[in-house]
Amino acid sequence: MIPVEHALHIIDGTVVAEHIKKVKIAKSLGYILAEDISAPINMPSFRQSAMDGYAIIWSDSTHYTVTEEAQAGDAKHIPLQAFEAVRIFTGAKVPDDADTVVMQEHVTKQDNSITITKMPNKGSNVRPVGEQVSTGDLVLKKGLKLNEAAIGFLAGLGIKTVAVFKTPKVSILVTGNELQKQGKPLKEGAIYESNSVMLKMALHRFGIKHVKVFHTKDTLKATKKSIKNALAYSDVLLISGGISVGDYDFVKEALGKNDVDELFYKINQKPGKPLWFGKKDQQFVFALPGNPASALSCFYVYVLPLLKKCSGYSDYHLPRIQAKSDTEFKNTSGKTLFLKACLKDGTVSILPSQQSSMLNTFATSNVLLMVPEDVEIIKKQDIVTCINLESYGN
Amino acid sequence: MIPVEHALHIIDGTVVAEHIKKVKIAKSLGYILAEDISAPINMPSFRQSAMDGYAIIWSDSTHYTVTEEAQAGDAKHIPLQAFEAVRIFTGAKVPDDADTVVMQEHVTKQDNSITITKMPNKGSNVRPVGEQVSTGDLVLKKGLKLNEAAIGFLAGLGIKTVAVFKTPKVSILVTGNELQKQGKPLKEGAIYESNSVMLKMALHRFGIKHVKVFHTKDTLKATKKSIKNALAYSDVLLISGGISVGDYDFVKEALGKNDVDELFYKINQKPGKPLWFGKKDQQFVFALPGNPASALSCFYVYVLPLLKKCSGYSDYHLPRIQAKSDTEFKNTSGKTLFLKACLKDGTVSILPSQQSSMLNTFATSNVLLMVPEDVEIIKKQDIVTCINLESYGN
Numbered sequence: 001m002i003p004v005e006h007a008l009h010i011i012d013g014t015v016v017a018e019h020i021k022k023v024k025i026a027k028s029l030g031y032i033l034a035e036d037i038s039a040p041i042n043m044p045s046f047r048q049s050a051m052d053g054y055a056i057i058w059s060d061s062t063h064y065t066v067t068e069e070a071q072a073g074d075a076k077h078i079p080l081q082a083f084e085a086v087r088i089f090t091g092a093k094v095p096d097d098a099d100t101v102v103m104q105e106h107v108t109k110q111d112n113s114i115t116i117t118k119m120p121n122k123g124s125n126v127r128p129v130g131e132q133v134s135t136g137d138l139v140l141k142k143g144l145k146l147n148e149a150a151i152g153f154l155a156g157l158g159i160k161t162v163a164v165f166k167t168p169k170v171s172i173l174v175t176g177n178e179l180q181k182q183g184k185p186l187k188e189g190a191i192y193e194s195n196s197v198m199l200k201m202a203l204h205r206f207g208i209k210h211v212k213v214f215h216t217k218d219t220l221k222a223t224k225k226s227i228k229n230a231l232a233y234s235d236v237l238l239i240s241g242g243i244s245v246g247d248y249d250f251v252k253e254a255l256g257k258n259d260v261d262e263l264f265y266k267i268n269q270k271p272g273k274p275l276w277f278g279k280k281d282q283q284f285v286f287a288l289p290g291n292p293a294s295a296l297s298c299f300y301v302y303v304l305p306l307l308k309k310c311s312g313y314s315d316y317h318l319p320r321i322q323a324k325s326d327t328e329f330k331n332t333s334g335k336t337l338f339l340k341a342c343l344k345d346g347t348v349s350i351l352p353s354q355q356s357s358m359l360n361t362f363a364t365s366n367v368l369l370m371v372p373e374d375v376e377i378i379k380k381q382d383i384v385t386c387i388n389l390e391s392y393g394n
Numbered sequence: 395m396i397p398v399e400h401a402l403h404i405i406d407g408t409v410v411a412e413h414i415k416k417v418k419i420a421k422s423l424g425y426i427l428a429e430d431i432s433a434p435i436n437m438p439s440f441r442q443s444a445m446d447g448y449a450i451i452w453s454d455s456t457h458y459t460v461t462e463e464a465q466a467g468d469a470k471h472i473p474l475q476a477f478e479a480v481r482i483f484t485g486a487k488v489p490d491d492a493d494t495v496v497m498q499e500h501v502t503k504q505d506n507s508i509t510i511t512k513m514p515n516k517g518s519n520v521r522p523v524g525e526q527v528s529t530g531d532l533v534l535k536k537g538l539k540l541n542e543a544a545i546g547f548l549a550g551l552g553i554k555t556v557a558v559f560k561t562p563k564v565s566i567l568v569t570g571n572e573l574q575k576q577g578k579p580l581k582e583g584a585i586y587e588s589n590s591v592m593l594k595m596a597l598h599r600f601g602i603k604h605v606k607v608f609h610t611k612d613t614l615k616a617t618k619k620s621i622k623n624a625l626a627y628s629d630v631l632l633i634s635g636g637i638s639v640g641d642y643d644f645v646k647e648a649l650g651k652n653d654v655d656e657l658f659y660k661i662n663q664k665p666g667k668p669l670w671f672g673k674k675d676q677q678f679v680f681a682l683p684g685n686p687a688s689a690l691s692c693f694y695v696y697v698l699p700l701l702k703k704c705s706g707y708s709d710y711h712l713p714r715i716q717a718k719s720d721t722e723f724k725n726t727s728g729k730t731l732f733l734k735a736c737l738k739d740g741t742v743s744i745l746p747s748q749q750s751s752m753l754n755t756f757a758t759s760n761v762l763l764m765v766p767e768d769v770e771i772i773k774k775q776d777i778v779t780c781i782n783l784e785s786y787g788n
Contacts, residue, residue, distance in 0.1 A: 073572030093583035149756030152592025178467030189487035198546025362543030
């Protein structure tokens with residue numbers, strides 16, 4: 001049995017292969033950028049009017065004759081001479097000969113003549129070529145998580161595809177003879193299988209949409225074969241149940257027979273003590289406890305960071321927040337506790353049902369309050385560490 | 395021109411219709427539950443062993459004869475008499491006659507006999523029927539956002555479908571003759587169209603996957619017709635550009651001709667001053683500024699709350715956080731400012747490029763720092779209000 005921080009250290013120490021793919025920008029949401037992006041064009045790529053108004057060659061005169069009109073999107077070349085003005089709109093190309101745009105609010109117009117009531121400085125309201133970005137500028141760095149703003153920005157540069165880090169292929173293997181599918185009345189002694197859909201949803205939320213689910217009977221032979229089949233498909237395999245020390249828990253032995261090397265087994269924590277983690281070449285395997293809330297707690301603390309690491313994140317642990325506890329809680333277990341809790345306005349409340357089989361408490365919690373193994377009591381008003389469960393979605 | 399808080403008040407005051415649909419639980423991630431859920435079964439539904447060990451009829455004796463074995467999932471009835479024990483595993487059905495489970499660590503075994511070295515209290519390690527949840531209990535309330543834990547819990551209850559609030563059908567109408575599609579070199583005077591993909595990604599992130607995009611030329615006739623077509627498809631229509639006061643901005647007039655009633659137009663804010671919001675029967679329309687960063691800022695502050703409201707959220711504004719500014723910033727505009735900023739460990743830094751056309755600043759910001767219209771200066775160490783942009787994903 002190892003301490004939590006030691007297990008996290010082992011996750012941190014794993015070496016993951018970088019897998020990169022090119023995707024259309026409209027398919028890149030939530031991925032980590034795997035290349036530096038240099039601007040392929042100037043932004044703006046032409047001298048652009050920043051206002052609705054009149055383009056002129058700046059002079060001491062306040063009287064100009066309006067000769068033409070330049071609308072946004074117009075490509076035509078508009079010649080301009082001294083004391084002439086071109087009616088112009090925001091975003092339109094400023095005529096090559098013009099050096100200044102006078103905003104329409106500072107102009108009075110009569111027929112084709114304008115009088116400027118407030119003369120701007122020479123050069124005003126003309127956005128120079130490359131004002132925002134010049135061709136070749138490094139504009140987005142490798143490692144950035146692509147959100148709607150980054151993708152919109154790429155589109156504005158005319159970029160259609162980008163290199164991103166692939167997310168790993170994940171499969172789930174469910175063990176347990178007592179498990180029954182939804183849809184029929186429960187048989188005597190059976191329970192409905194829920195861990196596969198729970199883990200699938202957790203993976204979906206992170207952005208891994210295609211997840212293959214395998215089931216096995218609780219025999220060594222069947223477990224061994226199912227692990228082999230699941231490994232053939234996956235970069236990361238999550239096994240649910242069968243990792244405790246009961247006579248019918250065959251997962252550990254079956255992993256050994258599939259040449260998956262153990263990196264850790266059993267953590268001094270509650271829930272989730274029997275968590276197993278191992279590696280076979282470039283593949284990783286987690287064997288999670290069968291109790292739903294234990295499995296989910298292990299998912300947040302250990303599995304998700306590894307998945308994020310494999311997906312190109314440099315900051316891959318869920319963020320920790322300091323908060324004030326409004327609940328007194330005793331820890332007589334000598335273990336690190338992960339308590340389902342609710343954080344609001346800097347104050348955290350420990351929720352009533354903490355049993356490892358109770359998932360509904362997780363449904364309403366937004367943090368895991370972490371009680372270190374050597375802390376025997378949390379008093380009201382104590383500052384505690386919480387793991388933020390809200391910020392991992394796409 | 396109205397103040398920001400007035401515009402938000404108008405959003406708050408909108409009455410939205412509730413649209414409900416039944417979905418399979420595996421398709422319910424991120425939706426708001428539209429019904430109270432009562433447990434259809436007891437959990438556990440049978441007396442369940444909490445340990446690996448031996449089931450007995452409690453007595454003063456420490457010697458018992460092992461007669462049978464009960465594995466998790468076994469349905470068979472196992473008769474048991476005084477001084478007999480049944481080998482049992484975690485999760486298995488406790489024989490009807492047994493009242494206590496002795497954990498295996500407190501037993502020594504020889505052939506078919508066991509000696510109990512530490513006798514537990516009568517009734518120990520037997521989870522009674524309905525210990526977690528009893529049939530009929532209200533277990534999840536209408537209004538809950540369905541996450542992986544809630545969905546796993548529903549699966550554990552054997553529930554296959556749930557009623558959720560539908561998300562609205564959204565379409566985007568893009569205006570602007572200067573806009574060009576990606577894929578070809580930029581024409582003189584043109585810019586690449588980016589708002590549609592940016593808004594689409596923002597909608598995807600919220601969970602609205604099917605978004606129809608319309609384009610129109612900048613004439614009143616074309617704009618009017620495009621709005622009509624787009625309205626035929628959508629519950630919420632987002633129009634990009636054409637809402638300023640230039641001679642070629644036809645959106646406001648075209649909305650009027652489509653009988654969309656104005657709820658507000660122009661907000662005393664920067665960026666995003668020309669934002670227009672209106673309603674036609676049960677449909678809502680936002681006309682967003684054409685500048686990408688202005689449009690996105692308006693999306694976060696006004697559009698997203700309305701979309702969340704339509705999707706059953708009771709708490710629909712992006713959360714506001716108080717933080718300490720590490721930047722000095724002057725506000726001489728008399729407007730409310732939404733500044734792209736980066737919040738870390740309680741300290742917020744205003745990012746350098748705040749122009750309304752610059753999207754890449756948004757790509758690296760995680761909050762919008764809100765400067766009220768009557769605040770002229772933010773000093774270092776001042777406590778400021780930030781809108782959290784990180785927590786709206788699915």
